[in-house]
Amino acid sequence: METNKTMRETTINLPETKAEAKEKAPLLNSSRAIATLEPPNRGTKKGIAIGDFVLRLCTIGATLGATVTMGNADAVAPFTTRFLRFEAQFNDIPTFVFFMVANGIVTGYLFLSLPFSTICIVRPLAKAPRILLVIFDTAMTGLTLASASAVSSIVYLAHNGNPNTNWLPFCQQFGDFCSSTSGAM
Numbered sequence: 001m002e003t004n005k006t007m008r009e010t011t012i013n014l015p016e017t018k019a020e021a022k023e024k025a026p027l028l029n030s031s032r033a034i035a036t037l038e039p040p041n042r043g044t045k046k047g048i049a050i051g052d053f054v055l056r057l058c059t060i061g062a063t064l065g066a067t068v069t070m071g072n073a074d075a076v077a078p079f080t081t082r083f084l085r086f087e088a089q090f091n092d093i094p095t096f097v098f099f100m101v102a103n104g105i106v107t108g109y110l111f112l113s114l115p116f117s118t119i120c121i122v123r124p125l126a127k128a129p130r131i132l133l134v135i136f137d138t139a140m141t142g143l144t145l146a147s148a149s150a151v152s153s154i155v156y157l158a159h160n161g162n163p164n165t166n167w168l169p170f171c172q173q174f175g176d177f178c179s180s181t182s183g184a185m
Contacts, residue, residue: 045124053117066184067103073180088177095154102147
């Protein structure tokens with residue numbers, strides 16, 4: 001009994017280890033964690049994807065129409081003689097060729113991007129196809145703007161001329177050609 005009296009009980013309180021603390025944390029895929037998350041709004045994203053698809057179809061029509069119109073732009077001057085014939089075609093001016101090639105590239109891209117746009121409709125929460133479309137759409141927008149701005153400067157010169165450089169208005173002689181190129185632009 002003497003031994004029991006002399007013995008004292010001591011307790012040592014140790015803090016929780018990281019492993020024990022992790023076991024107490026709720027899991028992300030538990031039913032409580034899922035119940036607190038809001039479901040994503042799929043209807044809105046699907047509606048935007050459908051609108052994107054429709055806009056792509058309209059843009060295919062516009063770029064294809066501009067390409068075909070520019071490719072068919074040609075005219076013969078009214079003051080043609082028996083031995084001299086003055087013609088104007090789109091391939092006489094390199095800027096018009098650039099416009100036509102750029103619009104052809106954009107039309108091809110838009111046609112090839114339709115499956116990715118369809119994927120965005122079917123899977124509205126998929127991020128990779130949307131990011132891919134945004135990147136390539138930006139590049140095609142730059143190409144379209146570059147070609148359209150180059151053609152607009154040439155068409156302006158063709159309509160108005162430049163007296164400082166003795167550039168006469170080209171469209172006075174080739175009215176049909178200028179109206180076609182202006183319409184394609």
